Amino acid sequence: MAEPIIAGVAESNLGETPDRNWLDNAAIATVRALEDAGCTLEDVDGVAVAGGDDYMPALVLSEYLDLEEPSFLEGTEIGGSSFEHFCGHVRDAMARGEADVVVVAYGSTRNTGPRDERSLEETHPIDGFVRPTGLFRPPGAYAMAARRHMHEYGTTGEQLAEIAVATREWAAMNPKAAHREPITVDDVLKSRKIAEPFTLLDCCLVSDGGGAVVLVSAEKAAELGVPEIAVAGVASTSTHRQDISEMPDMTTTGAAVTGPKAFEQAGITHDDVDVAEIYDSFTYTALVTLEDLGFCEKGEGGEFVSGGTTAPGGELPMNTQGAGSRIATPDTLASSSSSRPPDSSAASTRESARSTTPRSRSPTAPADSSPRVARSSSGGNHERTSERPP
Amino acid sequence: MSAPVKDRREKWEGPVPVPTGATVPFWAGTLEGDLRYQECECGNRQLYPRAICTSCGDEDPPFEVSEGVGTIYTYTVCHVPGEPGFGDRTPYVVGAIDLVEGPRLLALIDAEPEGLEIGASVAVTFWQISDVAAIPVFVPE
Ligand SMILES: [Zn+2]
Numbered sequence: 290m291a292e293p294i295i296a297g298v299a300e301s302n303l304g305e306t307p308d309r310n311w312l313d314n315a316a317i318a319t320v321r322a323l324e325d326a327g328c329t330l331e332d333v334d335g336v337a338v339a340g341g342d343d344y345m346p347a348l349v350l351s352e353y354l355d356l357e358e359p360s361f362l363e364g365t366e367i368g369g370s371s372f373e374h375f376c377g378h379v380r381d382a383m384a385r386g387e388a389d390v391v392v393v394a395y396g397s398t399r400n401t402g403p404r405d406e407r408s409l410e411e412t413h414p415i416d417g418f419v420r421p422t423g424l425f426r427p428p429g430a431y432a433m434a435a436r437r438h439m440h441e442y443g444t445t446g447e448q449l450a451e452i453a454v455a456t457r458e459w460a461a462m463n464p465k466a467a468h469r470e471p472i473t474v475d476d477v478l479k480s481r482k483i484a485e486p487f488t489l490l491d492c493c494l495v496s497d498g499g500g501a502v503v504l505v506s507a508e509k510a511a512e513l514g515v516p517e518i519a520v521a522g523v524a525s526t527s528t529h530r531q532d533i534s535e536m537p538d539m540t541t542t543g544a545a546v547t548g549p550k551a552f553e554q555a556g557i558t559h560d561d562v563d564v565a566e567i568y569d570s571f572t573y574t575a576l577v578t579l580e581d582l583g584f585c586e587k588g589e590g591g592e593f594v595s596g597g598t599t600a601p602g603g604e605l606p607m608n609t610q611g612a613g614s615r616i617a618t619p620d621t622l623a624s625s626s627s628s629r630p631p632d633s634s635a636a637s638t639r640e641s642a643r644s645t646t647p648r649s650r651s652p653t654a655p656a657d658s659s660p661r662v663a664r665s666s667s668g669g670n671h672e673r674t675s676e677r678p679p
Numbered sequence: 680m681s682a683p684v685k686d687r688r689e690k691w692e693g694p695v696p697v698p699t700g701a702t703v704p705f706w707a708g709t710l711e712g713d714l715r716y717q718e719c720e721c722g723n724r725q726l727y728p729r730a731i732c733t734s735c736g737d738e739d740p741p742f743e744v745s746e747g748v749g750t751i752y753t754y755t756v757c758h759v760p761g762e763p764g765f766g767d768r769t770p771y772v773v774g775a776i777d778l779v780e781g782p783r784l785l786a787l788i789d790a791e792p793e794g795l796e797i798g799a800s801v802a803v804t805f806w807q808i809s810d811v812a813a814i815p816v817f818v819p820e
Contacts, residue, residue, distance in 0.1 A: 415727045417696030417706075421814045422787050424773045425761030433775060437753035440797040482770075485756040485792070532727070534775035534785040539753060 297326025314499030315396030335361025335391030339371030448591030460611025692764030
């Protein structure tokens, strides 16, 4: 079996890490994830990293970790979906016998780190069209998509809020979550307006921190004696990145393309999925991705998430660790509204999805265990802003 | 068309476009009240301006002048300024405008949020914000 096994997962400290840079956080998460997997830096023969603030993050992290001639390096920058994207390349490398232990890592200091103040001369020509509008990105961009979704399908603010409420219920069980007190639909609707129709509680947190996943070959997994939680399907695509208005249909994401591919690779259907971990940079992001992955019909996401579908005890538990809306995770960090995005000059909106084999699903783990379950990420439109996010 | 161009240079504290390469004719047009888009010989129409036609690959597709009218595809009301210099302006409206010629353009909508709706007709005006560029700003028709 060539599917990489998820042998270990971990985070660095989250929230505010003023004494750490992105590399420190990525390295700390790496070592903790290796410990979780039952191995050490000595075992590592590959590094895949994105979202950091360096031009050549894979090289820099390998150097920092003092790896000896790693055989696998990946640094493709496609925003929050980079990490899922890496899994496909890791699978290929493992199938070729090039690597047995690969660390997928991320680190950031978006919360407390310095801002990027590049002038318009130094950025993409399209920014001359986008930035003078003052659009607060990414919230404003996704807000425009959400409003169009409401217009086309009758989706309501209450329905978006259901996602935030359910996610907070999961966060309540996670000691690491930044906010654990319960919230109501009304709380979401009445929280501070950010970019209509989004309020503060529609938006994910921005946080410092790092995260890492250790992927190992089947042989190494057997040696380590870890549960065989495999990455069974991965797909990536790109729609748009710098200007959401360029999307011909703003209400459909690349997940509509990648979802079917990942499901097919994994050999599963939606009925096989017990838990979904879906990128929720905003409530709407999770809703539209559920639709595009086919958990419900297009346009019916609002109805689907109503009534606690994704909450503890619901039909489809989603983002069981509390997710980006309530707890910062590597993926959501990468997509958070931020003053220091990944190098944005060449990136486009990408979508990727991966799901595990039906046999390897984990329980709907709350608390501090990270998800080892069907997961999808829509990494779109992580745009630069020059203001602090909310 | 030639839409009104208001001089906002004194009051503007936000980012200003820097005309370069393929965008130079677009920004030159704005100072004259013209909203230009590229229309290639193959029939493809595109904005923002690019060095190639995204349909056939022809280099430097020529510009045409838009009628400057369209409809609101979607919009948001920004309560958090996304750029320096927008603090005093909040809340303000940013929309994606479908021009009658086809291309869609992200732009400020100069209107009270309350009366706006998707599908409403809008027309372009320009705010001159630097010596070399005026930004398209749409108003309800
Ligand atoms: Zn052409």
